[in-house]
Amino acid sequence: MATRNILVINCGSSSIKFALISQAHSYPLLSGKAERLGSPEAALRWWHGDVQQHRELPGAEHHAALEAVLPLVEEACGGQLDGIGHRVVHGGEHFTQSCLIDTQAIEAIRATIPLAPLHNPANLLGIETAMQLFPGLPQVAVFDTAFHQSMPAHAFHYAIPHYLYRDHSVRRYGFHGTSHRYVSQRAAEFTGLDLGDSSWLSAHLGNGCSTCAIVNGQSRDTSMGLTPLEGLVMGTRSGDIDPNLHSHLALSLGWSLERIDRMLNKESGLLGLSGLSNDMRSLEQARVNGHPEATLAIEVFCYRLAKSLASMACALPRLDGIVFTGGIGENSSLVRAKTIGYLPLLGLAVDEIANARCVSGVSGAINAHGHPRLLVIPTDEEKQIALDTLALLDRGVH
Template identity: 60%
Template sequence: MAQRLVLVVNCGSSSIKFALRREGSSAALLSGLAEQLESPKAILHWHTTDGKQSQALSPGGHADAMASLLPLIDEYADQPLSAVGHRVVHGGEHFTGAALINPEVIAAIEANAPLAPLHNPANLIGIRAAQAVLPQIPHVAIFDTAFHQSMPPYAYRYALPDELYAVHGVRRYGFHGTSHQYVTQQAALLRGWPATQGAWLSAHLGNGCSNCAVLDGSSLDTSMGLTPLEGLVMGTRSGDVDPNLHAHLGRTLGWDLPRIERLLNRESGLLGLSGLSNDMRELEQARKDGHDGAKLAIEVFCYRLARSLAGLAVALPRLDGLIFTGGIGENSALTRALTLKHLGILGLQVDPDANSNLPRGEAGNIEAAGSTTILVIPTDEERQIAEESLHLLDASN
């Protein structure tokens, strides 16, 4: 019997990222992006072994994008879909794993929308659009937060009055769970261990960034919190700031909450520090060219990253290895080197040649002789979503 097929959908407010995955395969049969949706410029891009192609979408909504995707699925799928797996950012405390989507699950996703107002409503748009064109296929929700539900209370509680947690759900949830779960499993397999063995620090670094401490397949602590703003310096997000910054900016500059939220989420991070860009590739080139803002942004990014990793190490009984992943983690040798300069206290020493010469898109070791293991592992959240969707279906039968 042929290995099953899963369509993976990651929907944003104006985009749909998708991938057609075969069970157990490391490569997508079909992948792509529908972007600028709900506008006259809406377009669908897709990639297969035949190359890259695009087509305009008219009138260009999410439903139109899903309808245009169906012929492509029919063309590249050699059997019917077994499931549609949806990335959902925030599951709150409702979900500790994948969930078969039904009215109760949709209601729970809606209930968690205040915790992820930019993400959960968009995820629901994608769910409804996909259900409309694929009504007979099981739809599964995979939550970014679910992997972190194994954190102990002392790691996820804020030092706030209990009512805020008990009544309003104010606690640390964490994100990027699918990525942290995937790369720590791959790290264990690379060591010849079972997938859920090992004590790992995982650094997912992209436009959004988070660290995670994982012991034997369970998240013990992570850098993001109630929202994806907490923690590390990111592309345009500030990460941790003094909690009283809101009051300070309100009193001294007269800023209201929406203005401050825009500052912290869209105008800060690498972009704010450098005054130039949120793209690490551009900043590295500018640093070479002597741009002081780019140099400072990279240094702050790497120091704060190292400080977070060192702090998360206390959650683990030992350290079997550190994993870099995500667009920056996988591709920026400079970021890895500058971060590791601060982490000698954890027994981490980089091999400069291995770090600089690691082939793009490949997993590999970059530690020096005698160092604790340091790995670069390309993440594959779509594969993880597909596999979790099928595991849920098997468990439900």
């Protein structure tokens, strides 16, 4: 069988990330990002091998940006493009796995817009634009929420009136599913365990953060909920708060719902606690320099992460290991060590030398000898989206 090439597209409201994945290579043939779309500063940056290039696209919208990407993709794959995989944030309860995109799928994605009003419209725009530019090419939607559709009812229900779930689909959905699924598979491969007989806790830690309990390759619980705001402390998101904070701020400060939502999503988390940055690297440096709020932000982040991992353990029959991934999970030995330091009751301990070694894409075990597994595994959501796309092509669904 000839080597196949898949273009992966992640379309945001003002940006498009893309990667060209080839079966013949372990790294993308091409990757890049179009950002600030719709503004005079719109620009396209891409990497072809080790070479980074840049092109201004003043005023370009999504269609024009993808048109600019098209010849780059054609050149990089020698005109041999076999399919396109799209990241879609929310699939609701309709999508339990990735699917070929057709008219019915597009309408089902459109129906979930009320559940993800900031993300799904942009995802749909990317899909419809790509279908115009690549007519006849198989295109696949891969949903952040689909992996978590295996959660049992007692894990996904909120303790609110049932009609809100029945009539309005208010429930816990979870996100980062593509990442959690990928690293749990890699963890099983790394340790020689059968994925179908394994139990993992995974922590995806970036600007957005979530934990997940994975049993026999299926999600059993996760920290995010109806929206990506629930759960852990994140870059700018608060994570779990008292639900009555909304009314408290409205009554005591006169804040509007929009003001409160902006604060919780854009001004909280590491940024809000530190008053300095949402970037863990900057906060770690500030901590070294004695910055008290940066030190507090890191401590809160790690403590809340540890609490979440401990609670996720309720969903496991046993613990085969904990996996750290995402930009912070893969690169911050400090966060990993501090988090594990809060979990002595689980018998966990870090090997300091191994922990220090696992940064900048280096994967491996970081647990102290004789203690439960702790793994650092770089995530690769683009590769997982490409694999899902290839799997659907292999089934002849096109």
